[in-house]
Amino acid sequence: MSSFHLPPLPPYPASRPRRLRRDSFTRAMVREHQLSTSDLILPVFVLEGQNQVQDIASMPGVQRLSLDRLLPVAEECVKLGVPVMALFPVIDPQRKSPDGREATNPDGLVPRVVRALKDRFPELGLLTDVALDPFTTHGQDGLLDDTGYILNDETVEVLMQQALVQAQAGVDIVAPSDMMDGRIGAIRGALESQRLIHTRIMAYSAKYASAFYGPFRDAVGSKANLGKSNKQVYQMDPGNSDEALREVALDIAEGADMVMVKPGMPYLDIVRRVKDQFRVPTFAYQVSGEYAMLKAAANNGWLDGEAAMMEALLAFKRAGADGVLTYFALEAARLIRQR
Numbered sequence: 001m002s003s004f005h006l007p008p009l010p011p012y013p014a015s016r017p018r019r020l021r022r023d024s025f026t027r028a029m030v031r032e033h034q035l036s037t038s039d040l041i042l043p044v045f046v047l048e049g050q051n052q053v054q055d056i057a058s059m060p061g062v063q064r065l066s067l068d069r070l071l072p073v074a075e076e077c078v079k080l081g082v083p084v085m086a087l088f089p090v091i092d093p094q095r096k097s098p099d100g101r102e103a104t105n106p107d108g109l110v111p112r113v114v115r116a117l118k119d120r121f122p123e124l125g126l127l128t129d130v131a132l133d134p135f136t137t138h139g140q141d142g143l144l145d146d147t148g149y150i151l152n153d154e155t156v157e158v159l160m161q162q163a164l165v166q167a168q169a170g171v172d173i174v175a176p177s178d179m180m181d182g183r184i185g186a187i188r189g190a191l192e193s194q195r196l197i198h199t200r201i202m203a204y205s206a207k208y209a210s211a212f213y214g215p216f217r218d219a220v221g222s223k224a225n226l227g228k229s230n231k232q233v234y235q236m237d238p239g240n241s242d243e244a245l246r247e248v249a250l251d252i253a254e255g256a257d258m259v260m261v262k263p264g265m266p267y268l269d270i271v272r273r274v275k276d277q278f279r280v281p282t283f284a285y286q287v288s289g290e291y292a293m294l295k296a297a298a299n300n301g302w303l304d305g306e307a308a309m310m311e312a313l314l315a316f317k318r319a320g321a322d323g324v325l326t327y328f329a330l331e332a333a334r335l336i337r338q339r
């Protein structure tokens with residue numbers, strides 16, 4: 001933890017902390033943390049075809065879009081100063097297989113969309129997810145043995161190919177979200193061996209086996225495939241905190257440029273510990289279930305949606321995050337621009 005010691009405070013009435021809260025200029029003057037548009041990363045769901053727009057019932061306001069409909073979204077990111085878009089593919093069920101081999105297709109949906117976006121908006125950062133779940137018939141992030149256990153080293157081999165295909169298509173940041181052991185080192189080695197020395201790695205280092213991913217699995221269509229199974233044999237146990245530090249330490253040692261904690265709001269304690277311990281660029285993912293909770297309450301009139309959104313996002317900054325992946329990125333950026 002940081003070595004911050006309070007000086008002796010003169011007792012009341014010499015100390016009246018409310019003085020600094022009396023009016024808006026004073027509150028602004030002494031405010032310690034601010035959210036800016038450059039803190040925001042927008043996750044988007046992309047699908048095949050032309051003029052495709054599909055609502056996602058459990059994520060009101062978020063849609064699956066075909067590339068042509070995604071272009072205006074990318075343009076808005078650029079205009080508003082949202083620096084990065086994170087791509088998640090919705091794969092045609094016919095292209096899914098037990099081994100998720102479509103993930104390594106150089107002409108697959110993700111590489112095609114990356115090339116098109118980098119061509120149109122070279123100044124917009126692009127991040128792609130490295131994991132097999134959108135591509136597998138069973139919805140797991142890796143390959144299975146005959147007992148249904150998710151194989152580590154065999155999966156890492158495929159992830160390495162997937163990351164290479166994404167990097168060769170021109171993506172700026174690859175973000176392994178699979179939680180296999182050793183994949184950051186393997187991917188870094190593969191990138192170096194191809195002289196892809198500029199590709200950044202944002203590691204989902206402390207990713208918990210969370211119930212808050214439900215709406216995302218609806219969005220990419222892996223929920224039904226996953227059925228009653230879960231991801232507890234590779235994603236972290238929500239009861240653990242020290243383990244997150246070991247996971248982050250390993251990923252940094254293996255070559256990660258940036259690390260991530262996921263989910264966000266229920267794990268702000270982890271964000272703070274990681275930032276204090278390692279002082280590396282640290283990101284948090286405000287996941288689909290967090291978005292769904294806030295939207296549902298706002299749409300019911302139970303919360304002031306804008307105020308709750310901005311407070312939740314600011315909390316990530318206060319906890320030490322350098323940026324947040326959030327489905328609210330454009331909404332929040334518009335508000336920041338207005339104020």
Ligand SMILES: NCc1[nH]cc(CCC(=O)O)c1CC(=O)O
Nearest residue numbers: 131133177212213216287288289
């Ligand atoms: N590797 C898959 C992946 N990448 C990002 C998310 C979740 C994002 C969200 O809930 O918004 C998941 C879901 C999962 O692990 O099942």
Ligand SMILES: [Mg+2]
Nearest residue numbers: 179180181247
């Ligand atoms: Mg790990």
